[in-house]
Amino acid sequence: MTDHKDKMLVLENFLPYRLSYLTNIISHQLARLYTTQFDITPHEWKILAILNRYPNISAAHAGEKTAMDKVAVSRAVKGLSEKNLLHKIFSPEDKRRSMLNLTGEGTKLFHKIAPLVTDYENALLAILTKQEQGQLSQILDKLTRHVTAVKP
Amino acid sequence: MTDHKDKMLVLENFLPYRLSYLTNIISHQLARLYTTQFDITPHEWKILAILNRYPNISAAHAGEKTAMDKVAVSRAVKGLSEKNLLHKIFSPEDKRRSMLNLTGEGTKLFHKIAPLVTDYENALLAILTKQEQGQLSQILDKLTRHVTAVKP
């Protein structure tokens, strides 16, 4: 007759906890793939990847695409630039807006790292059936849409 | 005839990225539920929750249960202790091992915060069908087991 409707909070079953537990491990393992071999931070890697995909975008735009805040982007850009992996100019039309592009070296580094991380992703996906892969994708979309919907 | 088998890495479709994007948002929203109203950090909240569930465990044990490293646990314990939310003694048998318990105040605070975070979880789950909830749970288990399996 104790704990009648106490709906005890059990960390191990708590969805946000389970998600963050898994995600933290994945992020660490993924980072280790390139931080050990190459002198590049996770933030820098994100910018490298997004600029390979979308050349010539601004820092703000890169931030949107990667969900990084502008300070993090600024620092990553600076780091990449100092390593000659990225070239930054400001737009002649709007001298506030940056135009970011990978250098040849930056592109080369991207193509060294990309297979490592896609291999890692494939190993993850291989754990799941095709069906589960689809389910996960759909569920992530649903949840992401929900949590990003602006709250009053 | 270009990019024949280039399996381009597209951040937006990349599972680890999608996971971390979602998880970061959830973690932030969740933290906001208690950090604004109560003077408690996310680490402290985890320890509070695990001690409510498993009273009298050691710091090391609490760390295992929460996937926090021992430094983070030590700091959270210190913080909670300074706020009189937690009581720490060392075991008489093994004077290295701590025995942690919530104080009455700590327990009271837990019961104030718990419904806020479970409500948040329920709102998340409500987005999914019962079926999807089961699928997600199973998928998280599979992936977590995989990534935590020791690698040579």
Add this chain to the structure above:
DNA sequence: TATTTATAGTTACAAATGAAACTTATTTCA
């Protein structure tokens, strides 16, 4: 038993992160 190895927890220092203030450039609109 004396020495070493291992364990629990803390402390200290360095690196990463986040929030706010700041600079420069552009837009708005009174």
Add this chain to the structure above:
DNA sequence: TGAAATAAGTTTCATTTGTAACTATAAATA
């Protein structure tokens, strides 16, 4: 126009976090 508001990006400072070194105790072993 020109003052005020907005926007992009950077810098600064405080906080958080992570790694390594350290202390104290207990266990292993020679």
